[in-house]
Amino acid sequence: MESSFKSGFVSIVGKPNVGKSSLMNKLMGENLSIITAKAQTTRHRIMGILTGADYQIVYSDTPGILEPKYSLQEAMMSYVKVSLEDADAILLVVGLEDKYEPEHFDRFKLLQTPILLVINKIDLGKGSQAFDKAAYWKEMLPNVNDIVTVSAKTGEHVADLLPRLLALMPFHPPFFPLDEYTDKTxxxxxxxxxxxxxxxxxxxxxxxxxxxxxxxxxxxxxxxxxxxxxxxxxxxxxxxxxxxxxxxxxxxxxxxxxxxxxxxxxxxxxxxxxxxxxxxxxxxxxxxxxxxxx
Structure with a gap:
């Protein structure tokens, strides 16, 4: 594999019900993660392997961040932890309606890994709401590398994420065979x-x-x-x-x-x-x- 090939892991994280799984499916062009309107639908770490001519990005869709109340939720949060530890870049997804909550978001101020903040559901926004939210999150999380506003539902601006992520990926041979698209059976x-x-x-x-x-x-x-x-x-x-x-x-x-x-x-x-x-x-x-x- 030529030295110009880029390969890395991208952790897709956020609170429940922010559209992480929809975003993962749009990025992959495959329905790998199940989607419902109910919170906590995702229980596992699901990898989607996107391979191009000179890159391979391994996306990880993770359970929504929450304070665990029983053993299953503890296991779910362990998947989030491992995904963040492995990541070369993080897609931190928030909804247009979300606000900064220290118990959920303070942890991201401590990370050295590059973070792209993704504001989802802009199809529901009015006027300058998406622009105002981007300014708000830049103030609340000044360490994020970039902020992108998208609609995972309609696909609006989702394509803007790939070049930004590729800029953050290290030069590395592919981690998975070029014809694989997931780690799951x-x-x-x-x-x-x-x-x-x-x-x-x-x-x-x-x-x-x-x-x-x-x-x-x-x-x-x-x-x-x-x-x-x-x-x-x-x-x-x-x-x-x-x-x-x-x-x-x-x-x-x-x-x-x-x-x-x-x-x-x-x-x-x-x-x-x-x-x-x-x-x-x-x-x-x-x-x-x-x-x-x-």
């Missing part, structure tokens, strides 16, 4: 698609109390056969998830199967089961079983 994306449908179809605590495990993934010439288990914390949640005569679970399965066929480019047979794993979000051995802890 097909099983992972299958489980995330199901989890997205749960977030979109249920209210209250149900989405946060569920975890999805892919128990079988068989890629045949004409079809992918997938078996999944959706875990909940209580029997009452199991009943709500399944719904009357299985109607709710069937809807989730149909919507997930359609998205999987689009994602994998192939016909999919999907079966779903529901089981109870009591208090799984707070018990470390269960979190380990679900892959959140080593």
């Amino acid at each position: 097909e099983r992972f994306f299958a489980s995330e698609i199901i989890r997205e449908k749960i977030f979109l179809n249920y209210e209250e605590e149900i989405p946060y109390s569920t975890e999805v495990a892919i128990t079988a993934f068989k890629d045949e010439p004409d079809i992918i056969r997938i078996s999944s288990t959706i875990y909940v914390e209580r029997d009452s949640q199991k009943g709500i998830l399944i719904g009357k005569a299985g109607s709710s679970l069937k809807k989730v399965g149909m919507e997930a199967r359609k998205d999987m066929e689009k994602f994998f480019g192939k016909k999919v047979f999907l079966e779903t089961h529901v089981k109870v794993a009591g208090n799984w979000r707070k018990e470390k051995h269960k979190l380990r079983h679900f892959g959140y802890l080593e």
Whole structure:
């Protein structure tokens, strides 16, 4: 690889519900991160590998920054910490409506890593609001290298980020094979698609109390056969998830199967089961079983 090749890691961080996952998908041109209107949808660190003729940028979409209240959230925040430690540059994403909160943003004043502050949701702005917000954040976080206003929803100004990030990347051979676009497996994306449908179809605590495990993934010439288990914390949640005569679970399965066929480019047979794993979000051995802890 020629010495002019640039390669580095970019951590995409911010509070919940600021559009980090939408931004990651726009930057990648692929729907790698699930998106819902509910906070805390992202639970893992998901890498998107963008390779060009003379560069490779490894984006990390991370869980939203919060003060952890139980073991799952502690694991989620550990992904944020590792992502920031690895980063050659940081995309700190805030919403147009956000204000500086010391408990969330003071930590970024201490970092030596270059930071691009991204003000998202400018499609909702009026008049000089985006310009005024940029001035506000420059005053609150004077150590940021640059401020870019974007709309991850419409794609406005998202293309402005790549040249700014490339200017911050070190000269380095690629970290991943040139044809790879993520570090996650097909099983992972299958489980995330199901989890997205749960977030979109249920209210209250149900989405946060569920975890999805892919128990079988068989890629045949004409079809992918997938078996999944959706875990909940209580029997009452199991009943709500399944719904009357299985109607709710069937809807989730149909919507997930359609998205999987689009994602994998192939016909999919999907079966779903529901089981109870009591208090799984707070018990470390269960979190380990679900892959959140080593």
